[in-house]
Amino acid sequence: MFYGLKLLEYTRTMTAITPQPPTKAQLLELVAALGTAQWQDFAAAAARHGLTSVQAKLLAQLKGPVPMRGLATLLVCDASNVTGIVDRLESRGLVRREPDPRDRRVKNVVATDEGLETIRRVRAEMQATHSALDALDEEERTALYGLLERLRPGMERRA
Template sequence: MTRTVPPAPTSPRAVSAPTPVQLMDQLAQAAAGYYRNFAVVAAKRGLTLMQGKMLSLLRQPMSMRTLADLLACDASNVTGIVDRLEAHELVRREADPADRRIKMVMLTEEGERTVRLIRAELMSMLSGLEELGEDERRTFQHLLSQVFPAITS
């Protein structure tokens, strides 16, 4: 599939730059589209959007509190999500060796496989990312880090 790239404007007056509000609205539409796709892909595996999001966050073991913060939800909600993911044998809980009161959540092998499948299917829906060249990806990453400085890659 060939991607059509609009020609660059020949002068700054050719196309006016979007306003920050227009960019915010476009970002909101992109995020909504991404999470709609994510919800569909997760549902194919019997998962809710929040369960899928939690799985995708678990690149390394995390505490229940950290997951609650990342998902912007109450710790009691995280407990319920982890309970259901454990029932599917996608995650397991272990006590933190440094503080046995803290429960760490980590992916099982099946959880890792599920995350790989979800990401692969999402990537097939976001083929535009694959079509970006290296410089475009670096620029995109740089722009995202300027808009969302707290997010690390």
């Protein structure tokens, strides 16, 4: 791993400073609290642009054309649900449905320029999240990234 050394270093420091290791329950609770706070931050920023959090989340997936089915998979929901969300985004000119040249059943969703600009602003306006990350120096950010990277494989495993 690329972040291995920095991580090891930081871990040792923290272990020296913090005598009592947290219980798994405590860690779980903290992770949940921060996740919730970040979601609220995201939802508030989206709302300032007249978007629901779900609409903003969908928009955030559109780095390129994505078929409806793909969006349903990314958002972990039924395909029929995506229809409505895209409908509302499209009626506001933030996304566009394009036919797929290789499969006429498929409709690819693409963010318009306005859509891209909007989601860019939403991300930039997540004040709480940005200020939280600003509290960490570069070494700490590197350590955090390394630790979170190690959590990913477990989290992504489908039960």
